[in-house]
Amino acid sequence: GARKSDQQIRLYNKxxxxxxxxxxxxxxxxxxxxLELQLRGKKPAEWLNSATEMLNQFKLANLQMISAKDRAILYALTHDIIEWQEISVATRSKYRKMIKQSDGFETELANEMKQVLADNLDELQAELNGYLADFDIQK
Structure with a gap:
C-alpha cells in the first residue's frame, strides 16, 4: 500500500x-x-481479519511446479520484466487467476504467520493496553 494507506506490507532483506x-x-x-504488516486506524479486534487478508496476498514463488511457458511468463510478470499491460486481456486474466489460486506459489509461510498472529492476539492486546496506560490514553 501507499505510505499513507491504512494497510501496508513491507518485506526487507534483513x-x-x-x-x-x-x-x-x-x-x-x-x-x-x-515481513512487516502495518495496520493503521484498526481496532485490535480487526487486526486478525485485516492481517489475514493481507497475508492471503503473500506468496512465495515455486514455479518449478508449473509448465516452462507458464513459469517463464509468471517469472517475467512478477519480476517486472514484462508489464501486465503488454499482454492480452485473456492472457492477463489467466495469469492473475493462477496467482490468485497460488498455482506456482506456496502459501505455507503466510498460513503459519496467520496462525502465529491468531495464537498471540490476546498477548498483543495486553501489550497495547499497557502502552495506552503508560501514556494515559483512553481507548
Missing part, C-alpha cells in the same frame, strides 16, 4: 541490512527476511 550495518550474521544464515 541479511543485506545487517551486512550494510556491519552487524554479525548468525552462523549458517544464508537468507534472512523481515
Amino acid at each position: 541479511l543485506v541490512e545487517q551486512k550494510n550495518k556491519q552487524k554479525p550474521i548468525p552462523a549458517g544464515v544464508e537468507s534472512w527476511a523481515r
Whole structure:
C-alpha cells in the first residue's frame, strides 16, 4: 500500500541490512527476511481479519511446479520484466487467476504467520493496553 494507506506490507532483506550495518550474521544464515504488516486506524479486534487478508496476498514463488511457458511468463510478470499491460486481456486474466489460486506459489509461510498472529492476539492486546496506560490514553 501507499505510505499513507491504512494497510501496508513491507518485506526487507534483513541479511543485506545487517551486512550494510556491519552487524554479525548468525552462523549458517544464508537468507534472512523481515515481513512487516502495518495496520493503521484498526481496532485490535480487526487486526486478525485485516492481517489475514493481507497475508492471503503473500506468496512465495515455486514455479518449478508449473509448465516452462507458464513459469517463464509468471517469472517475467512478477519480476517486472514484462508489464501486465503488454499482454492480452485473456492472457492477463489467466495469469492473475493462477496467482490468485497460488498455482506456482506456496502459501505455507503466510498460513503459519496467520496462525502465529491468531495464537498471540490476546498477548498483543495486553501489550497495547499497557502502552495506552503508560501514556494515559483512553481507548
